[in-house]
Structures are given as structure tokens and as C-alpha cells.
Amino acid sequence: MALWSEQKPVEDFYRVLAPDGSLVNDPPDFDDDELIELYWTMKLTKRFEDKALKLQRAGEVSIISRCRGEEATPLGAAAALNPGDWCFPLYRQRSGLIYWDVPLERQLVGLMGAEPETIDEHLPGEDFDEPAVNFSPIYVPLGSNLPNTVGSALADKLNDRDTVSLTFVGDGSTSEGDFHEALNFAGVFDVPAVFVCQNNQWAISVPSHRQTASETFAQKGDAYGIPNERVDGNDIFAVYEKSKEAVERARSGGGPTFIECVTYRVVEHNTADEPSVYRDEKQREYWLERDPIDRFETYLLDEGVIEEGDIDTMEGSIDDRIQETVKTVRQVPKSSPEQMFENHLHGTSWKERHQRAELQRELNGDNPFVDWTGEGFE
Amino acid sequence: MSDASALDGETTERNLVETINQTLVQEMHNNESVRLMGYDIGPIGGVYRTTEELIDEFGGDRVIDTPLSENGIIGTAVGMAMRGERIVPEIQFMGFFYPAFGQFMYSLVKMHERSGGKLDVPLTIRMVCGGGIKASEYHSESTETYLVHTPGVRVVCPSGPREAKGLLASSIRHDDPVVFMEHKKLYRTHREPVPEREYMLPLDEAHIVRTGEDLTLISWGAMVRHAKTAADRVDADVEVLDLRTLSPLDVETVLDSVKKTGRCVVFHEARRTLGLGAELVALINEYAFDRLHAPIQRATGYDVHFPGNQIEEAYLPDANRAQYAIEAVMNYEF
Numbered sequence: 001m002a003l004w005s006e007q008k009p010v011e012d013f014y015r016v017l018a019p020d021g022s023l024v025n026d027p028p029d030f031d032d033d034e035l036i037e038l039y040w041t042m043k044l045t046k047r048f049e050d051k052a053l054k055l056q057r058a059g060e061v062s063i064i065s066r067c068r069g070e071e072a073t074p075l076g077a078a079a080a081l082n083p084g085d086w087c088f089p090l091y092r093q094r095s096g097l098i099y100w101d102v103p104l105e106r107q108l109v110g111l112m113g114a115e116p117e118t119i120d121e122h123l124p125g126e127d128f129d130e131p132a133v134n135f136s137p138i139y140v141p142l143g144s145n146l147p148n149t150v151g152s153a154l155a156d157k158l159n160d161r162d163t164v165s166l167t168f169v170g171d172g173s174t175s176e177g178d179f180h181e182a183l184n185f186a187g188v189f190d191v192p193a194v195f196v197c198q199n200n201q202w203a204i205s206v207p208s209h210r211q212t213a214s215e216t217f218a219q220k221g222d223a224y225g226i227p228n229e230r231v232d233g234n235d236i237f238a239v240y241e242k243s244k245e246a247v248e249r250a251r252s253g254g255g256p257t258f259i260e261c262v263t264y265r266v267v268e269h270n271t272a273d274e275p276s277v278y279r280d281e282k283q284r285e286y287w288l289e290r291d292p293i294d295r296f297e298t299y300l301l302d303e304g305v306i307e308e309g310d311i312d313t314m315e316g317s318i319d320d321r322i323q324e325t326v327k328t329v330r331q332v333p334k335s336s337p338e339q340m341f342e343n344h345l346h347g348t349s350w351k352e353r354h355q356r357a358e359l360q361r362e363l364n365g366d367n368p369f370v371d372w373t374g375e376g377f378e
Numbered sequence: 379m380s381d382a383s384a385l386d387g388e389t390t391e392r393n394l395v396e397t398i399n400q401t402l403v404q405e406m407h408n409n410e411s412v413r414l415m416g417y418d419i420g421p422i423g424g425v426y427r428t429t430e431e432l433i434d435e436f437g438g439d440r441v442i443d444t445p446l447s448e449n450g451i452i453g454t455a456v457g458m459a460m461r462g463e464r465i466v467p468e469i470q471f472m473g474f475f476y477p478a479f480g481q482f483m484y485s486l487v488k489m490h491e492r493s494g495g496k497l498d499v500p501l502t503i504r505m506v507c508g509g510g511i512k513a514s515e516y517h518s519e520s521t522e523t524y525l526v527h528t529p530g531v532r533v534v535c536p537s538g539p540r541e542a543k544g545l546l547a548s549s550i551r552h553d554d555p556v557v558f559m560e561h562k563k564l565y566r567t568h569r570e571p572v573p574e575r576e577y578m579l580p581l582d583e584a585h586i587v588r589t590g591e592d593l594t595l596i597s598w599g600a601m602v603r604h605a606k607t608a609a610d611r612v613d614a615d616v617e618v619l620d621l622r623t624l625s626p627l628d629v630e631t632v633l634d635s636v637k638k639t640g641r642c643v644v645f646h647e648a649r650r651t652l653g654l655g656a657e658l659v660a661l662i663n664e665y666a667f668d669r670l671h672a673p674i675q676r677a678t679g680y681d682v683h684f685p686g687n688q689i690e691e692a693y694l695p696d697a698n699r700a701q702y703a704i705e706a707v708m709n710y711e712f
Contacts, residue, residue, distance in 0.1 A: 158463075184445055343495035344490070349626035
């Protein structure tokens with residue numbers, strides 16, 4: 001079996017940090033604290049998702065899609081943003097969210113299926129810091145985030161704001177119409193947007209060669225007149241550097257960029273998936289050897305930025321942080337059923353009032369079908 | 379607000395195209411964040427000329443000609459609205475809205491709810507609907523059912539210029555997403571006095587066009603004028619309701635009227651099966667059953683694809699079809 005999922009894999013891309021942790025290009029200009037923050041974010045993401053997986057198995061979390069093995073792509077891209085910028089994520093960009101301090105508590109309770117109103121009430125923004133980058137709600141229908149990102153960027157451009165909008169798309173969702181429409185509009189209106197293709201080579205069970213006959217995903221940008229890059233998505237330096245260039249170009253009026261980050265989904269699509277049914281372990285092992293965290297850790301150790309002992313200390317404090325999060329989140333009460341009616345339209349309507357009353361009766365153990373005049377619940 | 383109060387002050391005889399144009403100018407002057415988007419809305423002023431000369435007055439950053447892509451228009455407009463712009467996209471034909479259903483369902487109607495109320499999507503989709511001008515099948519559809527079935531969006535359909543001005547101003551100023559249906563048959567068929575002053579009409583109230591004691595005739599959009607004609611012709615005292623807003627429905631006004639008259643005909647241009655008439659009949663059955671003197675009838679389009687030009691008149695409901703339905707219900711005996 002092929003070790004890549006592309007039809008004709010192009011195995012070259014921009015890389016700074018090789019899988020063995022050695023430099024093949026100049027690294028970005030990070031100081032030690034910044035390097036450690038990136039490393040910490042990847043480790044925290046991994047261990048947070050491991051914990052969420054355990055909670056899923058125990059029935060506390062409904063479903064989770066992990067970004068295990070792909071942490072460098074969303075992290076490198078999101079780290080290139082400035083406070084005040086906008087980000088439109090899907091569900092596999094947790095390292096980017098964690099980098100900008102989207103509170104773990106709010107993330108975890110969301111995975112447990114809480115309504116947004118419950119989250120705001122019990123884990124309010126003032127106690128759990130609002131992130132400095134603006135994050136849209138997480139998009140689940142893949143590709144639907146892309147045209148909205150273009151609109152966000154167009155709003156900034158028309159108002160002469162130097163804000164950048166950055167978004168993610170998987171290899172699979174490049175096949176959606178939304179992808180074409182968004183990149184086409186982005187090119188035509190020359191908006192300050194950055195599109196990051198997190199090519200993890202699998203859309204649930206369907207490999208990349210079933211998504212496109214293009215040699216690379218990056219080259220799709222050419223068709224829309226959008227500058228594009230192809231980078232090693234497991235290399236935090238390469239992703240950051242090309243994302244930073246794209247973000248700065250957008251900020252200075254240079255228009256959109258499309259960046260393909262080549263990575264690999266080493267875990268399941270989500271907790272309802274079983275990859276052994278459709279793919280070969282050899283492919284997975286090949287990519288595990290190219291793991292983003294391992295190579296960055298080797299680099300940091302080699303450079304003397306961290307020592308072996310630091311790793312244990314760090315893992316200990318990460319696990320404490322996660323334990324604290326779980327404890328806090330377990331105190332959040334379940335969403336109340338009437339919250340399903342919230343925030344559909346401003347104001348109220350006869351039907352909303354009537355159906356709320358019906359639900360209330362049902363919850364109270366009363367027959368809701370007692371109104372024969374339309375005025376019974378007024 | 380009644381039509382009478384809306385007629386205060388100076389009025390000008392206008393058709394629907396001129397009224398829409400004038401109202402867009404008014405709203406764009408009132409609020410700099412109001413921007414129009416669509417294809418052919420710029421230099422040619424829209425295929426119906428509803429946006430004529432607006433690009434000259436407001437420039438290409440406020441009257442934005444887009445690529446030919448309904449989903450791209452709606453998706454981009456939603457993103458702009460999430461960032462505080464007040465976007466008025468035009469969908470040239472309701473029958474071409476289907477490609478935009480993805481962004482409509484995933485982003486437009488859900489963003490406010492998904493954000494826990496933190497993000498508004500103040501967007502008014504002007505959607506040109508209806509048949510009767512021999513524009514052929516894809517250009518003549520009335521598919522409000524798809525929209526009304528969906529929570530999180532208001533659906534508004536004016537029956538003439540005077541209403542359109544107040545309803546469009548309200549739609550654009552509202553923080554909810556609104557689909558504003560403009561029936562193309564109404565664009566140039568008639569003029570009526572439209573007040574020059576600014577006014578708003580509520581986005582959840584039906585309008586009692588004429589009062590009556592014997593039967594309630596419920597309609598909206600281009601059917602309302604046929605409803606009035608039918609009501610004038612029959613030997614019964616017919617109350618004519620113009621729903622104006624199809625979602626959320628003004629259930630009180632509908633039920634009050636039917637409880638008073640005891641008879642009802644629903645009259646709409648869209649196909650019958652699961653048309654809004656079906657919902658109205660269900661509501662009346664649920665909450666006014668024991669006041670009915672006769673079954674409710676639905677005078678509507680047929681359950682077919684909109685037919686070609688030569689036979690579209692036979693599809694379209696008109697005063698005759700409404701009259702037959704009224705007479706049948708009036709003559710019904712248990």
C-alpha cells in the first residue's frame with residue numbers, strides 16, 4: 001500500500017524542521033519562551049484530547065475529533081495571527097484554539113453537548129478569559145466556514161481595517177462547492193484572508209486520491225489567482241513561517257493566500273470511527289515517524305531550550321491543569337430543555353410561546369394537548 | 379400600522395420597482411453599513427431595474443456586483459453580517475436559490491443560535507419570486523415553503539408598493555435574517571400612492587385588507603389583489619387577510635378571523651402539498667375546529683413543476699379560482 005493518499009504524491013514541500021529534529025532551513029525568529037509556549041500548546045492539546053477521549057469512553061463526552069499528529073498545522077497557522085484578527089475553525093484545530101486561550105473549560109463542556117447559553121451562564125467570559133483572537137463558532141458542515149471567512153475579510157477591506165481572517169479546510173472539503181465559491185470570491189475581491197488546507201489525507205474513510213486528480217491541493221489556488229504554498233504540515237516552523245507571510249501580505253493589502261499543510265490523520269476521524277477497516281497500519285506508522293511533537297521536542301532538547309527533566313515537570317503541570325478543568329466542568333449543570341428555544345429570532349412569536357408551554361407541560365408530566373382555542377396557554 | 383396611517387403626508391404614485399429602489403436609497407443613506415450584493419445589480423441596475431443608478435450614487439463598495447454564484451453571495455454576505463455589516467443580497471430568481479441552500483441552512487439561519495446569541499446576522503435577502511410574466515419554468519417559482527419550514531429566519535412577502543416600503547425598511551433595520559420576497563408580476567402592473575416619509579411595518583403581523591363576517595380568505599403577495607377581486611364578486615361577506623410575514627406567522631389574527639367567520643379559504647400561488655396553506659389548515663383545525671361551519675379549501679397552484687409560458691395562466695391561481703373555492707365553502711352543507 002502507498003504511504004501517501006494522493007494520486008501522484010508530490011513528496012516535496014517547504015520544510016524547516018526535518019522529522020529527525022534537524023534544521024534544513026533557517027527557523028523563524030522565536031525566543032526561548034515563545035518556543036516553549038508552542039511546545040506546551042502541542043503537549044496540552046494532545047493530553048487534553050487524550051483526556052476527552054477517556055471521558056468519551058466513560059460516556060461523559062458525546063463525541064470528539066482529535067487533531068492528534070496534526071497539532072503543528074492549526075497551531076502554526078493560528079500563531080501567525082494578531083490579537084483582533086478573526087479565525088473560522090472546523091473541529092480539528094484545537095491546538096490553534098488553545099494557543100489563543102479559548103478556555104479549556106468552555107471547550108470541554110461543549111464536547112459534552114452543553115447548549116451555548118449554559119456555557120455562557122456557568123463559565124462566563126469575564127471569569128474564563130475571552131481569547132484575544134476572535135473565533136467564530138466551530139463549523140461542523142465542512143466547507144461552510146469558507147465563504148463566511150471571505151465575507152469577514154471583505155468587511156474589513158471595505159472598512160479599511162487591517163484585520164485578517166484566517167480559516168481551515170480539510171483535504172476532503174476542498175471537494176465541496178463552498179470551497180470553490182469562497183476561493184473564487186476571495187480572488188475576485190482580493191480580500192485579506194488566509195486559507196489553510198489541513199491535508200491529513202483522509203476524509204473519514206476516503207483517501208485524498210478520491211478527492212482530487214490534482215497533483216497537489218496547493219495548486220488549486222492557481223485557478224483562482226491566489227498565491228499558494230505547500231508546506232510540511234508536521235513542521236511547526238514551516239507552517240508558522242508561511243502562515244506569517246500570508247497573514248502579513250493580507251494585512252498590508254496583498255490579498256488572499258492558500259496554504260496546503262501536508263499532515264496525516266494518525267487517529268480515528270472521530271470516536272464513532274474505526275480506521276482499521278479501511279486503511280493499512282504501515283501508512284500510519286510511516287507518518288507517526290514524522291510526528292510534529294516528537295521532532296519539535298528533539299529540536300528543543302538538541303538546542304538546549306529544554307531538558308529531559310523539564311518535560312516531566314511540564315507534563316505534570318499540564319495534567320494538573322486538565323484535572324482542574326474536568327473538576328470545574330463537572331460542576332456545570334446540564335442544559336435545561338427550554339434552552340432549545342433560545343436565540344432563534346429576536347423577540348417572540350405565538351408559535352414559540354405555545355411550543356414552550358407544551359414542552360413545559362410535558363416536562364411536568366402533564367398532557368400538553370389541552371388547548372383547543374389557541375388561547376389556552378396565554 | 380394600518381395602511382391609512384401609512385398614507386399620512388405627501389404621497390407619490392409608484393410601482394413596486396420604483397418603491398424598492400427608493401427604499402434602498404433611503405436605507406443606504408440612513409446607515410452606512412447597508413450594502414447591496416448580487417449579480418447584475420451594478421451598472422445595469424438589476425434585471426428588473428430595482429437597483430437602477432444606485433451604483434452611481436453609492437459606488438461599487440456599497441453596490442457590489444458579484445460572481446454568478448448564489449451560494450457565494452449568501453455565504454459572503456453572512457460573513458460580512460457577522461462582522462456588523464447590514465447586507466442586502468439579491469437573488470434574481472427564487473428558482474435559482476437552491477445552490478445557496480447550503481449557506482442558508484448551515485450559516486444564515488443557525489449563526490445566531492450557535493453563537494449563543496452573540497453574533498447577529500442582519501441580512502435581508504431580496505428574492506424575486508412568482509410567475510405570470512411568461513418568464514418560463516425556472517424563473518417563476520414560489521418556494522416559500524422551504525424557507526418557512528426553517529427556524530431562525532423571517533420570511534416577508536409584500537402585496538404591493540405601499541406595504542413593500544414599510545416592510546423592506548423594517549427588514550433591513552432588523553437584526554434577524556429576513557427573506558424579502560418580491561413578486562415580479564407586481565413590479566410594474568400597478569401604481570399606488572406611496573408616502574414619501576419613512577415608515578416601518580411590523581415583521582410579525584398580518585394585515586386585514588377588508589373585514590367580513592362570512593368567510594376568511596387568507597393570501598399574500600401577488601394573490602392579495604386577486605383575493606380582493608374575488609371577495610368583491612361573490613355573494614358573501616368575505617374577510618381578506620394579507621399575511622405579509624409568512625414566518626413567524628401571525629397566528630392570533632388568523633384564528634381570530636376564522637373563529638369569527640367560521641369559514642376559510644387559503645389562497646396561494648405556491649404548490650399545494652405542504653404549501654403554507656397546509657400549515658394554516660392544520661392550525662385552524664387544532665385551535666378553531668368547533669367554530670367551523672364548513673371544511674377549509676385551498677385554492678393554490680398544482681403539485682407540478684412550474685409549466686411553460688403557453689400554459690402558465692392555467693397553473694396560476696387567480697380571482698376565478700378563489701371565487702370557486704369561496705362559493706364551494708359558502709354552499710357546503712353538513
